[in-house]
Protein backbone atom coordinates (compact mmCIF):
# COMPACT_ATOMS: atom_id res chain seq x y z
CA UNK A 1 0.00 0.00 0.00
CA UNK A 2 1.52 3.33 -0.97
CA UNK A 3 0.76 6.35 1.10
CA UNK A 4 -2.20 8.30 -0.19
CA UNK A 5 -1.89 12.04 -0.49
CA UNK A 6 -5.11 13.87 0.13
CA UNK A 7 -7.05 15.08 -2.90
CA UNK A 8 -10.05 17.34 -3.18
CA UNK A 9 -12.78 18.08 -0.67
CA UNK A 10 -12.05 19.12 2.88
CA UNK A 11 -8.60 17.80 3.67
CA UNK A 12 -6.00 18.05 6.38
CA UNK A 13 -4.51 20.77 4.20
CA UNK A 14 -7.47 22.92 5.27
CA UNK A 15 -8.03 21.78 8.83
CA UNK A 16 -5.51 23.23 11.24
CA UNK A 17 -4.00 20.87 13.82
CA UNK A 18 -4.10 21.76 17.52
CA UNK A 19 -0.44 22.65 17.25
CA UNK A 20 -1.04 24.98 14.28
CA UNK A 21 -3.97 26.61 16.10
CA UNK A 22 -1.67 27.33 19.00
CA UNK A 23 1.05 28.80 16.78
CA UNK A 24 -1.39 30.88 14.69
CA UNK A 25 -1.35 34.60 15.58
CA UNK A 26 -4.48 35.40 17.59
CA UNK A 27 -6.10 38.60 18.81
CA UNK A 28 -8.14 38.77 22.02
CA UNK A 29 -10.52 41.64 22.75
CA UNK A 30 -12.64 40.27 25.60
CA UNK A 31 -10.88 38.73 28.60
CA UNK A 32 -11.29 39.58 32.30
CA UNK A 33 -8.14 39.92 34.39
CA UNK A 34 -9.92 38.54 37.48
CA UNK A 35 -11.20 35.60 35.41
CA UNK A 36 -7.85 34.43 34.08
CA UNK A 37 -5.59 33.69 37.04
CA UNK A 38 -3.51 30.52 37.22
CA UNK A 39 -5.01 28.30 39.96
CA UNK A 40 -1.57 28.00 41.60
CA UNK A 41 -1.31 31.78 41.76
CA UNK A 42 -4.70 32.04 43.51
CA UNK A 43 -3.39 29.58 46.13
CA UNK A 44 -0.06 31.47 46.54
CA UNK A 45 -1.69 34.89 46.81
CA UNK A 46 -4.31 33.66 49.29
CA UNK A 47 -1.52 32.33 51.51
CA UNK A 48 0.44 35.60 51.24
CA UNK A 49 -2.49 37.86 52.13
CA UNK A 50 -4.02 35.53 54.72
CA UNK A 51 -7.24 34.94 52.77
CA UNK A 52 -8.89 31.81 54.16
CA UNK A 53 -12.01 31.65 52.05
CA UNK A 54 -10.74 29.37 49.25
CA UNK A 55 -12.77 26.16 48.83
CA UNK A 56 -9.57 24.21 47.94
CA UNK A 57 -5.90 24.90 48.62
CA UNK A 58 -4.52 22.36 46.14
CA UNK A 59 -3.97 24.14 42.81
CA UNK A 60 -5.32 21.31 40.60
CA UNK A 61 -8.41 20.79 42.74
CA UNK A 62 -9.00 24.54 42.87
CA UNK A 63 -8.83 24.78 39.07
CA UNK A 64 -11.50 22.06 38.82
CA UNK A 65 -13.62 23.78 41.48
CA UNK A 66 -13.60 27.03 39.47
CA UNK A 67 -14.75 25.29 36.31
CA UNK A 68 -17.46 23.29 38.10
CA UNK A 69 -18.76 26.34 39.97
CA UNK A 70 -18.99 28.23 36.67
CA UNK A 71 -20.66 25.22 35.04
CA UNK A 72 -23.22 24.71 37.81
CA UNK A 73 -25.84 26.97 36.29
CA UNK A 74 -26.13 28.71 39.65
CA UNK A 75 -25.51 32.44 39.46
CA UNK A 76 -24.49 32.53 43.14
CA UNK A 77 -21.76 29.96 42.61
CA UNK A 78 -20.65 31.68 39.42
CA UNK A 79 -20.31 35.01 41.20
CA UNK A 80 -18.56 33.33 44.12
CA UNK A 81 -15.67 32.44 41.81
CA UNK A 82 -14.93 36.15 41.26
CA UNK A 83 -15.23 36.89 44.97
CA UNK A 84 -12.23 34.55 45.49
CA UNK A 85 -10.08 35.94 42.68
CA UNK A 86 -10.79 39.56 43.61
CA UNK A 87 -10.11 38.80 47.29
CA UNK A 88 -6.50 37.88 46.46
CA UNK A 89 -5.95 40.84 44.07
CA UNK A 90 -5.85 43.68 46.60
CA UNK A 91 -2.16 44.65 46.68
CA UNK A 92 0.17 46.17 44.09
CA UNK A 93 2.35 43.05 44.05
CA UNK A 94 -0.62 40.73 43.60
CA UNK A 95 -2.07 42.82 40.75
CA UNK A 96 1.31 43.06 39.07
CA UNK A 97 1.88 39.31 39.31
CA UNK A 98 -1.57 38.45 37.93
CA UNK A 99 -1.19 40.92 35.04
CA UNK A 100 2.33 39.71 34.18
CA UNK A 101 1.24 36.06 34.15
CA UNK A 102 -1.80 36.95 32.07
CA UNK A 103 0.41 38.49 29.34
CA UNK A 104 2.85 35.57 29.58
CA UNK A 105 0.12 32.91 29.30
CA UNK A 106 -1.55 34.62 26.35
CA UNK A 107 1.77 34.99 24.51
CA UNK A 108 2.55 31.32 25.11
CA UNK A 109 -0.83 30.54 23.53
CA UNK A 110 0.00 32.53 20.38
CA UNK A 111 -1.93 35.70 21.20
CA UNK A 112 -0.13 38.69 19.63
CA UNK A 113 -2.47 41.46 20.74
CA UNK A 114 -4.87 41.52 23.69
CA UNK A 115 -7.15 44.01 25.42
CA UNK A 116 -7.63 42.84 29.01
CA UNK A 117 -10.35 44.34 31.17
CA UNK A 118 -10.79 44.73 34.91
CA UNK A 119 -12.78 46.89 37.31
CA UNK A 120 -10.39 49.07 39.37
CA UNK A 121 -13.16 49.64 41.94
CA UNK A 122 -12.98 45.95 42.93
CA UNK A 123 -9.36 46.18 44.07
CA UNK A 124 -9.56 48.89 46.74
CA UNK A 125 -10.27 46.76 49.83
CA UNK A 126 -6.73 46.94 51.22
CA UNK A 127 -6.44 50.69 50.73
CA UNK A 128 -5.09 51.07 47.18
CA UNK A 129 -6.25 54.11 45.21
CA UNK A 130 -7.80 53.72 41.75
CA UNK A 131 -4.59 55.15 40.24
CA UNK A 132 -2.39 52.68 42.14
CA UNK A 133 -4.50 49.80 40.84
CA UNK A 134 -4.16 50.96 37.22
CA UNK A 135 -0.41 51.53 37.55
CA UNK A 136 0.21 48.15 39.19
CA UNK A 137 -1.69 46.34 36.41
CA UNK A 138 0.14 48.35 33.75
CA UNK A 139 3.49 47.45 35.34
CA UNK A 140 2.43 43.80 35.28
CA UNK A 141 1.49 43.85 31.62
CA UNK A 142 4.84 45.46 30.69
CA UNK A 143 6.67 42.86 32.77
CA UNK A 144 4.69 40.07 31.09
CA UNK A 145 5.47 41.47 27.64
CA UNK A 146 9.19 41.49 28.52
CA UNK A 147 9.11 37.90 29.84
CA UNK A 148 7.22 36.74 26.76
CA UNK A 149 9.83 38.37 24.53
CA UNK A 150 12.60 36.63 26.45
CA UNK A 151 10.80 33.35 25.68
CA UNK A 152 10.62 34.12 21.97
CA UNK A 153 7.01 35.40 21.87
CA UNK A 154 5.75 38.85 20.95
CA UNK A 155 2.61 40.23 22.53
CA UNK A 156 1.15 43.66 23.08
CA UNK A 157 -1.40 44.15 25.85
CA UNK A 158 -3.73 47.11 26.41
CA UNK A 159 -6.07 47.58 29.37
CA UNK A 160 -9.80 48.31 29.34
CA UNK A 161 -11.17 49.79 32.54
CA UNK A 162 -14.53 48.32 33.52
CA UNK A 163 -17.23 49.94 35.63
CA UNK A 164 -19.75 47.67 37.37
CA UNK A 165 -23.33 48.12 36.13
CA UNK A 166 -24.90 47.84 39.60
CA UNK A 167 -22.54 50.45 41.11
CA UNK A 168 -22.55 54.21 40.64
CA UNK A 169 -18.93 54.92 39.75
CA UNK A 170 -19.09 54.70 35.96
CA UNK A 171 -18.28 58.36 35.30
CA UNK A 172 -15.37 58.26 37.75
CA UNK A 173 -13.95 55.14 36.06
CA UNK A 174 -14.51 56.64 32.61
CA UNK A 175 -12.52 59.70 33.69
CA UNK A 176 -9.81 57.40 35.01
CA UNK A 177 -9.68 55.54 31.67
CA UNK A 178 -9.39 58.87 29.89
CA UNK A 179 -6.54 60.05 32.13
CA UNK A 180 -4.55 56.88 31.40
CA UNK A 181 -5.40 56.60 27.71
CA UNK A 182 -1.84 57.22 26.55
CA UNK A 183 -0.48 55.18 29.45
CA UNK A 184 -1.54 51.60 28.94
CA UNK A 185 -5.34 52.02 28.97
CA UNK A 186 -7.02 51.78 25.57
CA UNK A 187 -10.72 52.00 26.47
CA UNK A 188 -13.66 51.50 28.80
CA UNK A 189 -16.36 48.86 29.42
CA UNK A 190 -19.30 48.18 31.68
CA UNK A 191 -19.99 44.71 33.05
CA UNK A 192 -22.11 42.90 35.62
CA UNK A 193 -25.73 41.74 35.71
CA UNK A 194 -27.60 43.00 32.64
CA UNK A 195 -31.18 42.53 33.83
CA UNK A 196 -32.32 45.53 35.83
CA UNK A 197 -29.15 47.50 35.07
CA UNK A 198 -29.52 48.87 31.55
CA UNK A 199 -26.49 50.62 30.07
CA UNK A 200 -28.46 53.90 29.89
CA UNK A 201 -28.01 54.08 33.69
CA UNK A 202 -24.43 55.14 32.93
CA UNK A 203 -25.16 57.54 30.10
CA UNK A 204 -23.07 60.31 31.69
CA UNK A 205 -19.96 58.10 31.47
CA UNK A 206 -20.52 57.29 27.79
CA UNK A 207 -21.30 60.89 26.89
CA UNK A 208 -18.12 61.99 28.63
CA UNK A 209 -16.04 59.47 26.66
CA UNK A 210 -17.64 60.49 23.37
CA UNK A 211 -16.83 64.13 24.05
CA UNK A 212 -13.24 63.04 24.71
CA UNK A 213 -13.14 61.05 21.43
CA UNK A 214 -12.42 57.93 23.50
CA UNK A 215 -13.48 54.31 22.92
CA UNK A 216 -15.74 51.93 24.81
CA UNK A 217 -17.40 48.57 24.62
CA UNK A 218 -20.49 47.45 26.56
CA UNK A 219 -21.44 43.97 27.78
CA UNK A 220 -24.80 43.62 26.04
CA UNK A 221 -26.98 40.92 24.57
CA UNK A 222 -25.57 38.10 26.70
CA UNK A 223 -28.18 37.37 29.38
CA UNK A 224 -30.55 39.99 28.08
CA UNK A 225 -31.91 40.39 24.58
CA UNK A 226 -32.25 42.95 21.83
CA UNK A 227 -33.28 45.96 23.99
CA UNK A 228 -29.92 45.77 25.74
CA UNK A 229 -28.02 45.72 22.43
CA UNK A 230 -30.18 48.53 21.06
CA UNK A 231 -29.55 50.73 24.11
CA UNK A 232 -25.81 50.02 24.06
CA UNK A 233 -25.58 51.14 20.43
CA UNK A 234 -28.25 53.76 19.92
CA UNK A 235 -28.38 55.45 23.32
CA UNK A 236 -24.85 54.92 24.59
CA UNK A 237 -22.88 54.81 21.31
CA UNK A 238 -20.80 51.70 22.04
CA UNK A 239 -17.93 51.03 19.61
CA UNK A 240 -18.20 47.27 20.22
CA UNK A 241 -20.57 44.81 21.87
CA UNK A 242 -19.40 42.48 24.64
CA UNK A 243 -20.97 39.15 23.53
CA UNK A 244 -23.92 40.46 21.51
CA UNK A 245 -25.05 36.85 20.93
CA UNK A 246 -28.74 37.76 21.24
CA UNK A 247 -28.53 39.71 17.98
CA UNK A 248 -29.56 36.32 16.62
CA UNK A 249 -33.09 37.11 17.91
CA UNK A 250 -33.36 39.73 15.16
CA UNK A 251 -32.47 37.27 12.38
CA UNK A 252 -35.13 35.08 10.82
CA UNK A 253 -34.37 31.92 8.90
CA UNK A 254 -37.18 30.69 6.64
CA UNK A 255 -37.82 27.02 5.89
CA UNK A 256 -36.11 27.37 2.50
CA UNK A 257 -33.00 28.63 4.30
CA UNK A 258 -33.36 32.26 3.25
CA UNK A 259 -32.31 34.74 5.91
CA UNK A 260 -33.98 38.05 6.82
CA UNK A 261 -32.29 40.56 9.10
CA UNK A 262 -34.34 42.90 11.27
CA UNK A 263 -33.47 46.60 11.48
CA UNK A 264 -31.13 46.21 14.45
CA UNK A 265 -29.28 43.18 13.06
CA UNK A 266 -28.93 45.02 9.73
CA UNK A 267 -27.52 48.05 11.52
CA UNK A 268 -24.99 45.91 13.40
CA UNK A 269 -23.84 44.25 10.19
CA UNK A 270 -23.95 47.35 7.96
CA UNK A 271 -22.00 49.47 10.44
CA UNK A 272 -19.49 46.63 11.02
CA UNK A 273 -20.14 46.70 14.79
CA UNK A 274 -17.67 44.22 16.32
CA UNK A 275 -19.20 41.36 18.31
CA UNK A 276 -16.89 40.09 21.07
CA UNK A 277 -18.12 36.49 21.09
CA UNK A 278 -17.08 34.08 23.85
CA UNK A 279 -18.45 30.62 22.94
CA UNK A 280 -17.40 28.55 26.01
CA UNK A 281 -18.49 31.24 28.45
CA UNK A 282 -21.86 31.49 26.68
CA UNK A 283 -22.42 27.75 27.13
CA UNK A 284 -21.74 28.05 30.86
CA UNK A 285 -24.12 30.96 31.38
CA UNK A 286 -26.80 29.47 29.15
CA UNK A 287 -26.56 32.20 26.49
CA UNK A 288 -26.06 29.33 24.00
CA UNK A 289 -26.86 25.61 24.30
CA UNK A 290 -23.97 24.00 22.39
CA UNK A 291 -21.04 24.96 20.17
CA UNK A 292 -23.01 23.76 17.15
CA UNK A 293 -25.98 25.96 18.14
CA UNK A 294 -23.80 28.96 18.99
CA UNK A 295 -24.81 31.99 16.87
CA UNK A 296 -21.19 32.53 15.83
CA UNK A 297 -21.65 29.90 13.09
CA UNK A 298 -24.47 31.80 11.39
CA UNK A 299 -23.00 35.24 12.07
CA UNK A 300 -19.73 34.21 10.42
CA UNK A 301 -21.65 32.99 7.35
CA UNK A 302 -23.56 36.27 7.20
CA UNK A 303 -20.32 38.26 7.48
CA UNK A 304 -21.05 40.05 10.71
CA UNK A 305 -17.88 41.50 12.29
CA UNK A 306 -17.60 38.50 14.65
CA UNK A 307 -14.53 37.91 16.83
CA UNK A 308 -13.52 34.98 19.05
CA UNK A 309 -12.71 35.54 22.73
CA UNK A 310 -12.14 33.75 26.04
CA UNK A 311 -14.03 35.91 28.60
CA UNK A 312 -12.80 34.03 31.72
CA UNK A 313 -10.01 31.56 31.07
CA UNK A 314 -9.94 30.21 34.63
CA UNK A 315 -13.70 29.72 35.07
CA UNK A 316 -14.12 28.24 31.58
CA UNK A 317 -10.87 26.25 31.62
CA UNK A 318 -10.16 27.76 28.23
CA UNK A 319 -7.66 29.65 26.10
CA UNK A 320 -7.82 31.28 22.67
CA UNK A 321 -6.47 28.07 21.14
CA UNK A 322 -9.12 25.99 22.87
CA UNK A 323 -11.90 28.30 21.68
CA UNK A 324 -10.64 27.91 18.11
CA UNK A 325 -10.26 24.13 18.54
CA UNK A 326 -13.95 23.95 19.47
CA UNK A 327 -14.93 26.06 16.46
CA UNK A 328 -12.68 24.15 14.06
CA UNK A 329 -14.14 20.86 15.37
CA UNK A 330 -17.73 22.09 15.19
CA UNK A 331 -17.85 24.17 12.02
CA UNK A 332 -14.89 22.75 10.09
CA UNK A 333 -13.14 26.11 10.13
CA UNK A 334 -9.87 26.40 8.24
CA UNK A 335 -6.82 28.60 8.72
CA UNK A 336 -8.56 31.07 6.39
CA UNK A 337 -11.51 31.24 8.79
CA UNK A 338 -9.15 31.70 11.74
CA UNK A 339 -7.39 34.49 9.88
CA UNK A 340 -10.76 36.11 9.10
CA UNK A 341 -11.75 36.16 12.80
CA UNK A 342 -8.29 37.40 13.77
CA UNK A 343 -8.22 40.22 11.23
CA UNK A 344 -11.77 41.16 12.32
CA UNK A 345 -10.56 41.43 15.90
CA UNK A 346 -7.46 43.43 14.99
CA UNK A 347 -9.55 45.86 12.90
CA UNK A 348 -11.82 46.31 15.94
CA UNK A 349 -9.08 46.97 18.49
CA UNK A 350 -8.95 50.35 20.25
CA UNK A 351 -5.34 51.22 19.34
CA UNK A 352 -4.72 53.71 16.49
CA UNK A 353 -5.54 52.71 12.90
CA UNK A 354 -1.95 52.73 11.62
CA UNK A 355 -0.87 50.38 14.41
CA UNK A 356 -3.80 48.02 13.75
CA UNK A 357 -2.93 47.96 10.08
CA UNK A 358 0.72 47.24 10.82
CA UNK A 359 -0.28 44.34 13.10
CA UNK A 360 -2.47 42.91 10.33
CA UNK A 361 0.11 43.31 7.55
CA UNK A 362 3.35 42.66 9.41
CA UNK A 363 2.31 40.06 12.01
CA UNK A 364 -1.05 38.40 11.34
CA UNK A 365 -1.02 37.86 7.57
CA UNK A 366 2.60 36.65 7.41
CA UNK A 367 1.91 34.31 10.37
CA UNK A 368 -1.03 32.68 8.60
CA UNK A 369 0.80 32.60 5.26
CA UNK A 370 3.56 30.59 6.90
CA UNK A 371 1.12 28.13 8.48
CA UNK A 372 -0.81 27.76 5.24
CA UNK A 373 2.38 26.93 3.35
CA UNK A 374 3.31 24.09 5.69
CA UNK A 375 1.18 21.48 3.94
CA UNK A 376 3.36 21.91 0.83
CA UNK A 377 6.37 20.68 2.71
CA UNK A 378 4.47 17.90 4.50
CA UNK A 379 3.31 16.60 1.13
CA UNK A 380 6.81 16.70 -0.34
CA UNK A 381 8.10 14.61 2.54
CA UNK A 382 5.34 11.99 2.30
CA UNK A 383 5.64 11.77 -1.54
CA UNK A 384 9.38 11.22 -1.43
CA UNK A 385 8.92 8.67 1.35
CA UNK A 386 6.39 6.69 -0.70
CA UNK A 387 8.57 7.00 -3.82
CA UNK A 388 11.30 5.21 -1.94
CA UNK A 389 9.04 2.22 -1.14
Ligand SMILES: [Zn+2]
Nearest residue numbers: 032219242311
Ligand atom coordinates in the same frame (compact mmCIF):
# COMPACT_ATOMS: atom_id res chain seq x y z
ZN1 LIG B 1 -17.18 39.51 29.87
